[in-house]
Amino acid sequence: MFVHQHLQVHPLKRKMKLIFKTTFFYLLLFCVTKTLGINIQSVPEVNSEGVVQVELKKTVSMVCRPDGGSETEADEELVWLRNGALVALKEGNKKGGSSVCVTPVVHEDNEATFTCYLSRNDTFRASVTLNVTFGPQLSGSEEVTVEKEAELVLRCDIWANPPVSSVSWTLNGSKVDLLAGGFSVTNDAFTSQLKTSSVEDSLHEGTYQCTAHFPMHGEHSKLFHVTATEKTLKFPLMPMIAAVVVLCFTALLAIVSRWDKITKCCN
Ligand SMILES: *[C@@H]1O[C@H](CO)[C@@H](O)[C@H](O)[C@H]1NC(C)=O
Ligand SMILES: *[C@@H]1O[C@H](CO)[C@@H](O)[C@H](O)[C@H]1NC(C)=O
Ligand SMILES: *[C@@H]1O[C@H](CO)[C@@H](O)[C@H](O)[C@H]1NC(C)=O
Numbered sequence: 001m002f003v004h005q006h007l008q009v010h011p012l013k014r015k016m017k018l019i020f021k022t023t024f025f026y027l028l029l030f031c032v033t034k035t036l037g038i039n040i041q042s043v044p045e046v047n048s049e050g051v052v053q054v055e056l057k058k059t060v061s062m063v064c065r066p067d068g069g070s071e072t073e074a075d076e077e078l079v080w081l082r083n084g085a086l087v088a089l090k091e092g093n094k095k096g097g098s099s100v101c102v103t104p105v106v107h108e109d110n111e112a113t114f115t116c117y118l119s120r121n122d123t124f125r126a127s128v129t130l131n132v133t134f135g136p137q138l139s140g141s142e143e144v145t146v147e148k149e150a151e152l153v154l155r156c157d158i159w160a161n162p163p164v165s166s167v168s169w170t171l172n173g174s175k176v177d178l179l180a181g182g183f184s185v186t187n188d189a190f191t192s193q194l195k196t197s198s199v200e201d202s203l204h205e206g207t208y209q210c211t212a213h214f215p216m217h218g219e220h221s222k223l224f225h226v227t228a229t230e231k232t233l234k235f236p237l238m239p240m241i242a243a244v245v246v247l248c249f250t251a252l253l254a255i256v257s258r259w260d261k262i263t264k265c266c267n
Pocket of ligand 1: 120122123
């Protein structure tokens with residue numbers, strides 16, 4: 001009936017109708033969040049996706065409260081879970097409002113979910129998930145010596161959150177020629193690895209650099225000064241031991257067989 005009446009009316013009235021509609025919508029939304037009954041406030045703040053973004057080694061503090069804050073709700077006992085496991089709370093930190101503090105934030109807290117609900121009824125719960133941001137351990141320089149014809153492996157730590165967006169390798173300042181040097185590059189979430197199976201001094205000696213770009217932590221790089229040394233002859237240990245054993249055994253046999261003579265000699 002209401003809609004019918006205003007179907008083709010003054011634009012102002014239509015506008016008012018729109019305002020009325022949106023107000024009603026927000027009123028509805030308000031009621032919904034109200035009836036959810038529980039809310040978590042956090043420093044740093046929870047975003048619209050229920051995620052708290054925090055830097056490694058910093059602190060997150062969260063407070064859980066029943067919505068409304070009426071007399072009965074102030075007496076309600078609250079429960080906290082971290083990834084589904086009960087968080088031990090001190091007496092006096094359970095009723096009306098309950099706070100949990102994570103300090104310092106560690107790597108393992110990344111993607112940890114904290115949930116809070118009323119201990120008498122877990123139907124209404126509130127949750128937040130931590131997003132722990134951290135930069136890579138990528139800097140400095142390293143002296144690397146490698147024998148000719150041996151394998152050369154260089155590794156750079158690129159583990160970070162948000163993750164690396166690109167990695168590049170240079171040799172003496174220009175992009176590593178993978179084909180010419182017989183190189184392969186493999187990257188995972190933790191490391192970027194440059195590898196070649198047989199070192200030749202003319203091809204592989206020099207200064208290498210890995211450079212990585214991170215969305216939040218900028219550019220980081222590390223140097224490697226690689227020198228090739230002459231091949232050392234690997235001592236064939238096992239055959240040598242076998243030879244020594246055989247030699248001793250023969251000598252022993254010889255001594256035993258000549259024992260008579262030897263003892264005579266000694267007399
Ligand atoms: C929890 O509250 C909801 C909504 O008020 C209700 O439907 C449900 O029966 C309650 N559960 C318990 C175990 O009291
Ligand atoms: C964590 O925060 C960073 C920085 O804002 C963002 O790029 C990344 O997508 C977030 N990760 C998750 C799982 O929300
Ligand atoms: C890189 O530079 C060093 C020092 O100038 C040089 O000895 C080496 O041969 C160079 N490496 C390559 C692959 O050109």
